[in-house]
Amino acid sequence: MRVNYQAIRVIYKYEMLRAWNTLLQSVASPVISTSLYFVVFGAAIGSRIEEIDGVSYGVFIVPGLVMLSLLTQSIANASFGIFFPKFTGSIYEVMSAPISFFEIVVGYVGAAASKSLILGVIILLTANLFIDLNIAHPFVMVLFLVLTCVSFALFGFIIGLWATNFEKLQLIPMLVITPLVFLGGSFYSVSMLPPAWQTVTLFNPVLYLISGFRWSFFEVADVSVAVSLAMISLFLVVCLVLVWWMFKTGYRLKQ
């Protein structure tokens, strides 16, 4: 099978360049908002909250904060990356090039995932300025980081394809992702909730992400890390199947 590597390369490069041109927006704003979270939740409020499972509150929220940025940025990057050419019409060029849908996805999703991966690292470094961060299982952490970036970039790509206007582009991240992340235990341990709500929370997929990711830092988790890995892998597979279906049907790209 012939693969148009050159095309993947230019799409990837183009998308990375776009982040470079909007550096302030791409990097500075998540760093600033993360720092604000630290100041408010870590220092101001956190000092009055007792330790959770033997981890001080300021440290406890780090994995959740990283996930919050990773999820929103992966989705925002990837959805915008494919939505904008659709919006301007310049997508015609990609569609008329000798390039497969698979290659298009690798280019756009790869770039979006890389960007949020870099961002995740930057946030961790920023966090390290405020607190002393020890990572118990670095490999598992990186695995979670990569899996999350890739699958949510993929999810963002799907949203970008689906969206027919700017409102729709914002809709899912705002109405679905942000609540799920906040209710997924970014800022608390699920065990702090009343039992009924603990059960409800188990239906929140983001919980598994944050729990597993947090385990890689502190070996503290709401659900077992194996279940977390299984869930994120499942999400990845669902996104892959969706993208494959879009490819088969030419969904929202080909009339």
Added chain:
Amino acid sequence: MKSIVKIEALSKVYASGHQALSRVDLEIRQGEILALLGPNGAGKTTLISIICGIVSASTGSVSVAGYDIVRDYRQTRDLIGLVPQELTLGAFDTVWNSVNFSRGLFGKSSDPAYLEQLLKDLSLWDKRDSELRELSGGMKRRVLIAKALSHEPRILFLDEPTAGVDVELRQDMWKMVRKLNDSGVTIILTTHYIEEAEEIADRVGIISEGRLLLVEDKQCLMQKLGTKQLLIELRQAIDAVPAALADYSLELSADRYHLVYTYDTQSERTGITSLLQALHGTGLSLKDLKSSQSSLEQIFVSLVSAK
């Protein structure tokens, strides 16, 4: 002549239910300049978009250089360059990055020398570092052409290339088209303007309401369907067409010095000889005779209204 694009029984019904193309058959010859002529909404862009892979056909097939556009899309698209009708460009990248991006998309390794020459040919070299959104409409059109040519295609589609373009750019564009054509590139362009088709094309296809009404050599078309007018200039003014010439449905010009005889070049007998004899009979003395061919415009209007 060898055909490079074969379109067979191609139909397109959009999701809205609109039938944009109805069983179009067309063979595009290698190395020719083909003009597709038709009014707004005729289906020209739809036809081009299907060949280039932007719209999928409902039924029918297209092959390019023997390759099927769906199954062997990599081979067919390698050969094709497309200049779209709309000025669809990104906003923030520079001209230089943009043409490099296009070349890369087509899997070609970078070739700065070629792209430099291309931008120079299109008078874009000075603008290479400008952002696309800073360019005027005509400049954007040039960038679209540069992008389409960035991967050295063998077939070039120009969808209404002269829309919103000034005289100078139009002349440049025709020069470029002829040069490309001389180097063996097959060119297909769409237009509303008959003079354009007349000026540049080897063959003309006429589309209306999703149907390809005809495809003809330009000369053939004009001969075959054209009517000619014979302009008879008289030495003296006359007040009315003489009764002896009533059979010829002549028109008298406003200055009363000219008689206009319209005849069909297709018909066996044009009636010119007998008209001249009849004229002789009336004793009118002639100063000059001129014949003129009807333009594609007239042909087009008569064709479209006939269907």
